[in-house]
Amino acid sequence: MTEPVLSVRDLHVEFASRRGTLRAIDGVSFDIAKGEVLGVVGESGAGKSVTGLSVIGLIDPPGRIAGGEIHLAGLRIDNLPPEEMRRIRGKRIGMIFQDPLTSLNPLYKVGDQIVETIRTHLNLSESAARRRAIDLLAEVGIPAPEKRIDGYPHEFSGGMRQRVVIALAICAEPELIIADEPTTALDVSVQAQIISLIKRLGRDHGTAVMLVTHDMGVIAETSDRVAVMYAGRVAEIGPVQDVVKNPLHPYAKGLMGAIPTLAGEDKRLVQIPGSMPRLSAIPRGCSFNPRCAFAFDRCRVERPEPLPRGAQSVACHLYDDVPAESVA
Amino acid sequence: MLAFTLRRAVQAIGVMFAVGIIAFSMFRFAGDPVNQIVSIDTSAAERAIVRKSLGLDDPVPVQFVRYFADAAQFKFGVSYQFRQPVAALLMERMPATLELAICATVFAMVFGILMGVYSALKRDTVLAKLFQAVSLIGISLPTFLIGILLIYLFAVTLGWLPSFGRGEVVKLGWWTTGLLTVSGLKALIMPAITLGLFQMTLIMRLVRAEMLEVLRTDYIRFARARGLTTRAIHFGHALKNTLIPVITVAGLQFGSVIAFSIITETVFQWPGMGLLFVQAVQNVDIPIMAAYLLMVSLIFVTINLVVDILYTVVDPRLRSTVGRAA
Numbered sequence: 001m002t003e004p005v006l007s008v009r010d011l012h013v014e015f016a017s018r019r020g021t022l023r024a025i026d027g028v029s030f031d032i033a034k035g036e037v038l039g040v041v042g043e044s045g046a047g048k049s050v051t052g053l054s055v056i057g058l059i060d061p062p063g064r065i066a067g068g069e070i071h072l073a074g075l076r077i078d079n080l081p082p083e084e085m086r087r088i089r090g091k092r093i094g095m096i097f098q099d100p101l102t103s104l105n106p107l108y109k110v111g112d113q114i115v116e117t118i119r120t121h122l123n124l125s126e127s128a129a130r131r132r133a134i135d136l137l138a139e140v141g142i143p144a145p146e147k148r149i150d151g152y153p154h155e156f157s158g159g160m161r162q163r164v165v166i167a168l169a170i171c172a173e174p175e176l177i178i179a180d181e182p183t184t185a186l187d188v189s190v191q192a193q194i195i196s197l198i199k200r201l202g203r204d205h206g207t208a209v210m211l212v213t214h215d216m217g218v219i220a221e222t223s224d225r226v227a228v229m230y231a232g233r234v235a236e237i238g239p240v241q242d243v244v245k246n247p248l249h250p251y252a253k254g255l256m257g258a259i260p261t262l263a264g265e266d267k268r269l270v271q272i273p274g275s276m277p278r279l280s281a282i283p284r285g286c287s288f289n290p291r292c293a294f295a296f297d298r299c300r301v302e303r304p305e306p307l308p309r310g311a312q313s314v315a316c317h318l319y320d321d322v323p324a325e326s327v328a
Numbered sequence: 329m330l331a332f333t334l335r336r337a338v339q340a341i342g343v344m345f346a347v348g349i350i351a352f353s354m355f356r357f358a359g360d361p362v363n364q365i366v367s368i369d370t371s372a373a374e375r376a377i378v379r380k381s382l383g384l385d386d387p388v389p390v391q392f393v394r395y396f397a398d399a400a401q402f403k404f405g406v407s408y409q410f411r412q413p414v415a416a417l418l419m420e421r422m423p424a425t426l427e428l429a430i431c432a433t434v435f436a437m438v439f440g441i442l443m444g445v446y447s448a449l450k451r452d453t454v455l456a457k458l459f460q461a462v463s464l465i466g467i468s469l470p471t472f473l474i475g476i477l478l479i480y481l482f483a484v485t486l487g488w489l490p491s492f493g494r495g496e497v498v499k500l501g502w503w504t505t506g507l508l509t510v511s512g513l514k515a516l517i518m519p520a521i522t523l524g525l526f527q528m529t530l531i532m533r534l535v536r537a538e539m540l541e542v543l544r545t546d547y548i549r550f551a552r553a554r555g556l557t558t559r560a561i562h563f564g565h566a567l568k569n570t571l572i573p574v575i576t577v578a579g580l581q582f583g584s585v586i587a588f589s590i591i592t593e594t595v596f597q598w599p600g601m602g603l604l605f606v607q608a609v610q611n612v613d614i615p616i617m618a619a620y621l622l623m624v625s626l627i628f629v630t631i632n633l634v635v636d637i638l639y640t641v642v643d644p645r646l647r648s649t650v651g652r653a654a
Contacts, residue, residue: 056553090555097553102546105565106645116564117554152644168554 003074004031005175005208006055011078012067013047013054013232015279022279024050024063026232029306032176037202037209039223039240041216041255043276046229048212052178054078055210056093057085073175091121094169096198098181100161104153110137110164111149114171121172136167140197159190163197170201177202178210183218195222216259220244228252231276231287238312248314250292286317294318336636340629345396347625351618352395356388365408404619409611414619418601423503424494425593425600429585431516432524436585437578440528444535445570448543449562459532466529471588475522475595482518490515492597523592527581534577538570545569572642579635583628 013025025047032038040048053059055070057077070078077088089095097103105113114133118124124132130149137145140163153161162182169177179198183191199222202209211222219226220240227237228249236249247253257270274291277283283290289299298317306315362379370378379385383394398404404414443463447456466474483491495511497504506512542548543566551561590602597603601620608616640646 058549058552086552086555086557088555089553095550095553097546097550099546103550105547105551105569107568107643108565116560117556120554120556120560154645165550168550 002034004033004071005036005073006032006210007071008051008055008068009071010068011051011054011065011070013050013059014064014066016062016064017280019280023066023282024232024279025054026282027068028229028232028234029068030227030234030237032208032210034175034208035202035206036225037199037211037223039219039226040210040212040229041214041219041226042229043214045276045279047232048214048229049180051229052095052180052210052212055176056089056095056178057082058089058095087121090117090169090174091172092174092176094172094174094177096162096165096169096177096179096182099185100158100165101185103165104161106153109150109152110156111151114149114164114168117168118171132171133167136171137164139201140164140167140170141193142167158186159193162186162190162194166194166197166201170205170207173205174207176208176210178212180212181214182211183213183215191218198222216244216255228255231282232279233287233315234306234313235288235316236312236314237306238310238314242310242312248309248312248319249288249316250294250318251288252314286315332640333633333637336633340633343629344622344625347622348396348399349392351399351621352392354614354618354621355391355395399619399622404622405615407608407616408613409608410613414615417604417616418619418623419502421599421601421604423505424598425586425589425602427505427507428516428519428523428592428598428600429582429589431520432522432585432589433527433578433582435520436524436527436531436581440531440578441535441571441574443528444532445539445562445567447532448536448539451540460536463529463532466525467533471522471526471591472595474525475518475592478518478522479595489518494599519592519596519598522595523585523589526588527578527585530581531574531578535570535574538573539566542566542569568642572639575638575642576635579631579638583624583631586627587624 008031009029011025011028012023015022015024028047028051030038040051042048050059050063054065055077057080059065065078068078069076072088072092077085080088104110108116111130111133114136115126115129118129118132119126122129134145134149137149142148142160142163148156153164156164166182169179177198182198183194186194195218198209198211201207211219213219223240225238226240226243228235228243228247228251230251236243236247236252243252244256247256251272254270254272258272259269272291277287277290283300285301286292286295286299286304289295292299296317302317304315304317304320306313307319309319362375362382362384366375366378376385383391386394402415404418406412407414407417410417443459447459450456479491482489490511493515494506495513495515496509497506497512498508506516548561548566551565556565586601589598589600590605592598593600593602594606601623604616605620607613608620
């Protein structure tokens with residue numbers, strides 16, 4: 001296999017607070033290959049966004065990467081000097097944020113913002129950058145781009161603004177796009193368009209995509225692989241079909257059980273009892289054990305490490321030494 | 329846009345009308361003007377003649393209409409103490425006040441914005457904390473005290489700068505300026521700092537607070553995620569957004585600068601409108617007081633209007649909503 005575009009190994013992110021150090025990310029590892037879409041799911045506070053921000057080097061103090069390594073196409077980027085990391089942001093890693101309404105500077109024309117970004121990273125003249133900006137707007141599906149390029153952000157609808165944001169994220173042909181809940185703030189009808197746009201761009205340009213969301217529907221539709229995060233750790237990771245159809249980790253099972261189906265069965269949706277622990281009160285052993293129906297003594301003492309199981313990888317004691325056939 | 333400007337202009341005229349009523353009523357309620365003009369041993373018959381010649385025996389509404397019509401043409405009557413047209417007196421002194429006010433405002437804006445931006449970007453440095461501490465002093469010390477302290481230090485003790493007056497002035501048509509002579513410039517320094525210090529600290533604190541606020545916004549985070557240079561983010565994206573509220577405050581403060589110049593002009597014996605006004609109060613020279621009131625209100629109203637229009641120039645969002653509403 002060729003080298004992955006993004007490789008995260010044993011990442012730890014800590015936030016210094018008055019009540020001591022909080023560990024937001026606790027040993028996360030995953031890879032994303034060229035052209036692959038990795039979906040990252042989990043409840044709010046599971047560490048999805050923080051993972052994305054650490055990859056692009058935008059963790060704000062008091063947060064810091066406390067351990068582990070991040071490699072972008074073989075280059076270690078978690079310890080680069082700020083100026084070198086800045087050159088990578090926008091050029092080799094593009095980022096899309098959740099709320100398109102607040103992502104664009106309201107005082108600048110969208111075209112100026114795109115041209116500025118292009119000219120920061122590529123050695124193009126003003127007019128060449130402008131032509132490229134128009135092409136980009138056309139590519140992300142904005143009608144009459146040569147006219148809209150001189151519009152201000154407030155003159156665009158939410159969905160159109162997210163398209164502009166995507167154009168900004170891809171304007172220097174990055175190898176990796178981190179999309180942090182790109183559809184959460186949008187209408188359902190627009191969500192599908194944005195998702196298929198991201199998918200198409202990834203396919204056409206061979207861009208790797210890290211898609212952070214809590215929407216399992218979006219993941220199922222878009223991703224090649226999916227990572228389920230819980231309390232700062234990856235509970236389960238694997239090909240999207242396997243994880244959705246046959247989740248192994250009890251938490252992943254709970255998540256998949258909570259997806260309503262159109263089949264119209266009169267079953268109640270499964271609920272996971274309780275809520276995710278606060279960062280200051282992560283339980284000993286497996287952090288999911290207080291909410292887990294299958295927890296046994298070992299889960300309350302020893303933390304499970306991720307172990308491969310078929311194409312999937314799961315961090316759960318249930319699978320430590322049980323042969324695959326006996327798993328329900 | 330045009331409709332918006334017109335609507336604001338009509339509102340401004342309304343405000344000026346209200347101020348005119350107040351200015352006019354000063355004549356009615358602040359003593360009998362005739363008594364101010366004549367001496368104690370003037371006979372009743374002579375008083376009646378003076379009264380008639382000034383039109384003070386006409387019905388009040390007639391007097392008001394006449395006063396307002398005159399004021400609209402910048403005729404504010406004759407000063408009781410100088411026996412000269414008030415308009416001429418004000419015109420003669422206006423350049424001094426405006427020069428002082430503009431220099432004070434420029435000083436306040438330049439240093440206020442620089443210090444504000446610095447203390448927002450380098451929040452934890454010693455210098456930034458020093459700025460914060462100094463700004464507290466600037467905001468809490470009264471103007472006259474700062475003026476007197478400056479005079480004591482730079483005029484009395486060190487002897488570097490003159491303690492009063494405007495220095496040599498050059499005439500440019502009806503305008504007199506102290507900006508072209510060395511003594512005029514030297515004389516301007518302390519009054520301008522005294523007058524501008526409060527605004528400077530105000531602008532500095534405002535810029536700092538706004539800048540910190542703007543730096544937390546999503547579009548700044550997104551700008552960082554796009555790999556823009558720190559310089560472009562701070563001075564292109566953040567500063568422009570910071571300046572919107574600063575324009576309002578600085579603009580509105582320009583009116584107060586002119587109004588507050590009364591104190592500074594008194595401390596430095598600066599020959600401007602403020603000093604004229606203080607002398608007028610001491611001598612119950614109502615025409616000057618009324619005219620000064622009208623002038624200052626006119627300046628205030630004009631500035632408000634200009635700030636409103638400037639707003640729409642800076643912020644494209646307002647431009648279109650204003651356009652749509654019109």
